Amino acid sequence: MIDPGAVDLARLQFAITALYHFIFVPLTLGLTFLLAIMETVYVMTGKQIYRDMTKFWGKLFGINFALGVTTGLTMEFQFGTNWAYYSHYVGDIFGAPLAIEGLLAFFLESTMVGLFFFGWDRLSKVGHLTITYLVAIGSNLSAVLILIANGWMQNPVGSEFNPVTMRMEMTSFWDLVFNPAAQAKFVHTVSSGYVTASVFVLGISSWYLLKGRDLEFARRSFRIAAAFGLASALSVVVLGDESGYAVTEHQKTKLAAMEGMWTTEEAPAGLTVFGIPDEANRTNHAEVKIPYLLGLIATRSSDEVLPGIDQLEVTLKQRIESGAIAVGALERLRNNKDDAEATDLFAAHKDDMGYGLLLKKYTEDVTQATPEMVARAVDDAIPPVAPLFWSFRIMVALGLAFIVLFAIAFWASAKNSFEHKRWLLRWALWFIPMPWVATQVGWIVAEVGRQPWTVHGVLPTHLSVSSLSSGEVMLSLAGFFIFYTLLLIAELYLMFKYARLGPSSLGTGGYHFESGGGMTKGAVSAPVSKKEF
Amino acid sequence: MLDYETLKLIWWLLVGVLLVGFAVMDGHDMGMGTLLPFVAKSDSERRVLINSVAPHWDGNQVWFITAGGAIFAAWPIVYATAFSGLYFALMAVLWAMFFRPVGFDYRSKVADPRWRTAWDWGLFVGSAVPALLFGVAFGNVLLGVPFNYDDDMRSFYTGTFWALLNPFALLAGLLSLSMIAFHGANYLIVRTEGVIQQRASRASLIFGVLMVLLFALCGMLVTDMQSYVLVSGPEAGAMQSPVGKVVEMQAGAWLGNFDKLPLLWVIPALGFIGALAGMFFAAKLKGVLAFVSSSVAMLGVIFTAGVAMFPFVLPSSSMPSHSLTAWDCVSSERTLGVMFWVALVMTPIVIAYTGWAYRIMRGKITIAHIEANDHSVY
Numbered sequence: 058m059i060d061p062g063a064v065d066l067a068r069l070q071f072a073i074t075a076l077y078h079f080i081f082v083p084l085t086l087g088l089t090f091l092l093a094i095m096e097t098v099y100v101m102t103g104k105q106i107y108r109d110m111t112k113f114w115g116k117l118f119g120i121n122f123a124l125g126v127t128t129g130l131t132m133e134f135q136f137g138t139n140w141a142y143y144s145h146y147v148g149d150i151f152g153a154p155l156a157i158e159g160l161l162a163f164f165l166e167s168t169m170v171g172l173f174f175f176g177w178d179r180l181s182k183v184g185h186l187t188i189t190y191l192v193a194i195g196s197n198l199s200a201v202l203i204l205i206a207n208g209w210m211q212n213p214v215g216s217e218f219n220p221v222t223m224r225m226e227m228t229s230f231w232d233l234v235f236n237p238a239a240q241a242k243f244v245h246t247v248s249s250g251y252v253t254a255s256v257f258v259l260g261i262s263s264w265y266l267l268k269g270r271d272l273e274f275a276r277r278s279f280r281i282a283a284a285f286g287l288a289s290a291l292s293v294v295v296l297g298d299e300s301g302y303a304v305t306e307h308q309k310t311k312l313a314a315m316e317g318m319w320t321t322e323e324a325p326a327g328l329t330v331f332g333i334p335d336e337a338n339r340t341n342h343a344e345v346k347i348p349y350l351l352g353l354i355a356t357r358s359s360d361e362v363l364p365g366i367d368q369l370e371v372t373l374k375q376r377i378e379s380g381a382i383a384v385g386a387l388e389r390l391r392n393n394k395d396d397a398e399a400t401d402l403f404a405a406h407k408d409d410m411g412y413g414l415l416l417k418k419y420t421e422d423v424t425q426a427t428p429e430m431v432a433r434a435v436d437d438a439i440p441p442v443a444p445l446f447w448s449f450r451i452m453v454a455l456g457l458a459f460i461v462l463f464a465i466a467f468w469a470s471a472k473n474s475f476e477h478k479r480w481l482l483r484w485a486l487w488f489i490p491m492p493w494v495a496t497q498v499g500w501i502v503a504e505v506g507r508q509p510w511t512v513h514g515v516l517p518t519h520l521s522v523s524s525l526s527s528g529e530v531m532l533s534l535a536g537f538f539i540f541y542t543l544l545l546i547a548e549l550y551l552m553f554k555y556a557r558l559g560p561s562s563l564g565t566g567g568y569h570f571e572s573g574g575g576m577t578k579g580a581v582s583a584p585v586s587k588k589e590f
Numbered sequence: 591m592l593d594y595e596t597l598k599l600i601w602w603l604l605v606g607v608l609l610v611g612f613a614v615m616d617g618h619d620m621g622m623g624t625l626l627p628f629v630a631k632s633d634s635e636r637r638v639l640i641n642s643v644a645p646h647w648d649g650n651q652v653w654f655i656t657a658g659g660a661i662f663a664a665w666p667i668v669y670a671t672a673f674s675g676l677y678f679a680l681m682a683v684l685w686a687m688f689f690r691p692v693g694f695d696y697r698s699k700v701a702d703p704r705w706r707t708a709w710d711w712g713l714f715v716g717s718a719v720p721a722l723l724f725g726v727a728f729g730n731v732l733l734g735v736p737f738n739y740d741d742d743m744r745s746f747y748t749g750t751f752w753a754l755l756n757p758f759a760l761l762a763g764l765l766s767l768s769m770i771a772f773h774g775a776n777y778l779i780v781r782t783e784g785v786i787q788q789r790a791s792r793a794s795l796i797f798g799v800l801m802v803l804l805f806a807l808c809g810m811l812v813t814d815m816q817s818y819v820l821v822s823g824p825e826a827g828a829m830q831s832p833v834g835k836v837v838e839m840q841a842g843a844w845l846g847n848f849d850k851l852p853l854l855w856v857i858p859a860l861g862f863i864g865a866l867a868g869m870f871f872a873a874k875l876k877g878v879l880a881f882v883s884s885s886v887a888m889l890g891v892i893f894t895a896g897v898a899m900f901p902f903v904l905p906s907s908s909m910p911s912h913s914l915t916a917w918d919c920v921s922s923e924r925t926l927g928v929m930f931w932v933a934l935v936m937t938p939i940v941i942a943y944t945g946w947a948y949r950i951m952r953g954k955i956t957i958a959h960i961e962a963n964d965h966s967v968y
Contacts, residue, residue: 112966119695120695120696120699122695123691123692123696124691124692126648126651126691127687127688127691127692129655130654130684130687130688131684133655133658133659134658134673134680134684136662136669137658137662137669137672137673137680138673138674138677138680139674141670141671141673141674141744141745142670142744143670144662144667144669144670145666145670145743145744145745148662148663148666148667148669148670149666149921149922149925150925151662152659152662152663152664152666152669152921152925153928153929155659155662155663156656156659156660156662156663156664156929157659157663157932158659159652159655159656159658159659159660160656160932160933160937160940161932163652163655163656164649164652164656164936164940165943167648167651167652168646168648168652168940168943168944168947169943169947170648170649171645171646171647171648171649171947172645172947172950172951174644174966175644175951175966175967176951177966179950179951180950219829219922221829221830222743222830222831223742223743223831224666226921226922226924226925227922227924227925227928230928388741391741523670523677523745524674524744524745524746524747525677529678532678533677533678533681536681536685540685540688544688544692547692547696548692548696551696551699551700554699554700555699563966564965564966
């Protein structure tokens with residue numbers, strides 16, 4: 058019935074389109090706030106250069122934003138196209154934050170972004186500044202609602218199964234909104250966006266400084282990025298820890314895989330700083346471990362045991378067997394809704410029903426599953442260890458590197474010595490791609506760590522897909538691949554062109570490549586163009 | 591407060607309102623894009639057209655996204671069945687629409703005429719293809735689409751992509767394309783002047799006439815089309831699954847609601863009156879009135895289709911008893927309730943600040959304005 062090839066291709070399509078979308082999102086989240094900060098300084102001091110900064114970084118923001126919007130279209134409809142059963146099964150809950158995102162956040166961001174670009178001469182200074190803040194608030198509010206939706210997939214609160222409609226239904230809207238998994242994710246994700254934008258501005262400003270052009274413009278941009286970046290980089294790590302704490306509560310399997318915890322240790326467990334996970338032999342080689350640390354971080358206690366994969370498998374086996382009874386009882390109830398015995402069985406086992414559905418990969422009638430099938434389902438229920446283990450370590454290492462970079466940049470900008478630290482400027486320049494690496498592997502940790510589920514403990518991934526053939530999914534995947542590649546080439550071409558051009562692209566006449574060419578102060582700017590109408 | 595049946599009815603109306611909002615708002619910039627290669631000849635003229643929607647296209651596109659999100663939240667099984675069934679039609683819409691945001695933002699950032707011409711066609715495709723395909727989709731929904739469910743409520747679409755391109759659906763597609771182009775032309779009358787405005791006025795007349803003729807033709811074809819009747823099923827207000835009812839097929843049944851409640855004829859009449867008034871005002875270069883008229887016309891056309899099918903929203907041609915209706919395709923009472931209050935509060939706020947944004951950016955876009963602001967406009 059379900060084409061297994063289509064499941065893999067649909068997953069690949071989701072991964073590619075979501076990760077691609079998330080190339081553009083973090084920069085939007087952070088750059089909007091940096092623009093608001095720059096414009097605030099402009100409004101408070103009246104210095105023209107801050108207006109030019111807002112406009113120039115705003116231009117780069119616009120190039121990025123256009124693709125963010127484009128790729129967001131895909132995400133809004135992909136649940137319906139490739140994940141139709143998921144959409145039916147959980148749309149009652151999952152659809153709500155998506156629709157609210159449109160009404161509450163995306164309309165605000167998108168309407169105001171037009172005024173941000175084109176309203177400079179038509180709004181008062183404070184009026185335009187307000188618009189810039191609304192763009193920032195709108196984009197960050199979008200992130201809240203998307204992460205409420207995603208948080209529910211990680212930790213499905215406020216919902217229960219309805220046998221009449223054969224789907225999950227909402228029992229509490231507020232539980233959904235105030236899901237702890239969503240809250241921790243939100244702060245962690247938006248802070249990582251602020252870091253991304255700060256590294257972006259810091260790196261490009263450093264390049265101007267290295268080239269010795271538009272110095273005044275670059276210095277001021279550097280300082281703002283250094284300060285905002287330091288605060289954000291600290292917040293990512295602190296709230297990353299909060300996010301990790303939420304993981305231990307809700308997804309012990311993800312934590313065990315992320316940390317390569319093959320066996321359960323006595324509390325508090327040690328933290329593996331480095332190791333090479335060996336999935337075949339269920340052990341880590343060349344392990345470097347700090348005793349006690351993981352247990353203390355993850356449970357915030359010294360005596361709570363963190364289950365390793367060995368112990369989790371015991372629980373999973375019980376839940377899968379119990380879930381199979383629930384699935385069987387539900388099928389009996391569908392044929393005869395007055396079957397009292399089935400009603401009782403279903404009520405007793407329904408919390409494990411999702412685990413029973415894991416067996417559907419191997420047999421239609423899960424009540425007849427063999428011990429061998431159960432063992433395979435148990436094995437499926439542990440996410441792949443090596444990719445999670447490595448992704449997580451790359452993310453954390455980069456997170457710490459950002460703190461060091463911004464701490465030095467901030468200190469140097471306080472001492473006013475950064476222009477002469479060419480190594481720092483080069484570091485900042487070559488580090489531009491790193492926030493993207495960190496945010497991409499961050500999503501891999503979050504989403505691969507949720508496998509084999511789309512909704513943890515409720516709906517397995519392999520049941521969530523549409524009834525499409527693998528050929529159909531392959532064809533749409535090829536389409537996305539071609540269009541996304543073309544668009545990325547155009548985007549990078551423009552981004553490099555305008556970053557190289559620098560503030561000269563504003564046509565004010567006062568920057569490096571313009572009439573006053575070679576004049577590097579850049580503080581001079583042409584008078585503001587008057588209203589045309 | 592509100593019972594389940596009332597909420598279901600309200601959500602049927604709200605989805606209609608969102609579709610009309612999408613047609614009115616995103617429609618006028620899609621209409622602009624459709625007319626772009628024809629109404630504007632030189633690069634400066636094209637920049638005038640593009641800049642007439644430059645501050646607004648993004649906000650307008652959110653009507654499309656929100657309509658998608660609202661259908662997901664309120665009618666999840668419609669979202670699931672329609673988008674996975676009409677798979678490549680939706681892919682074509684999405685891929686075409688990819689060229690809009692980038693087309694707008696990237697086109698004028700490079701001076702090379704080849705680059706600009708390429709994005710102009712990108713904007714044309716991104717506007718005209720979705721406009722056409724939305725109509726094709728509506729046409730197919732009126733005819734019924736082949737799908738059914740298994741015991742787990744997994745949906746199976748048994749048709750092909752090519753079957754969607756049947757004569758009636760293509761006519762509906764052309765109707766939708768004409769009305770969007772008509773509406774876009776009326777918007778351009780408001781925001782341009784001189785020769786561009788004259789051309790827009792002519793385009794408005796051409797597409798206005800086409801819209802009237804195609805709406806009439808589709809209407810005639812519907813009068814004896816094989817259509818669907820809900821014979822029996824659970825009560826409208828009951829919690830229900832879409833597979834527990836009896837549906838019959840009858841020729842001409844889509845006119846049943848109009849026979850039962852003749853007042854409903856006002857709705858198709860609005861389609862014709864709005865279109866005729868739009869052409870009249872366009873000829874006199876009264877842009878705002880023409881724009882309002884074409885908005886009313888689109889409201890008439892969209893709700894005519896909706897009311898004809900009511901309570902059906904997605905009939906199944908292969909298994910009519912699995913057709914989706916406004917009573918059985920909905921979310922739970924709680925979700926509909928929460929979403930109703932969110933929509934009730936937020937929609938007027940969105941409309942208010944959108945109106946304000948248009949007010950701030952009002953006035954004619956001229957070639958002189960484009961040339962004076964070469965670095966800051968599209």
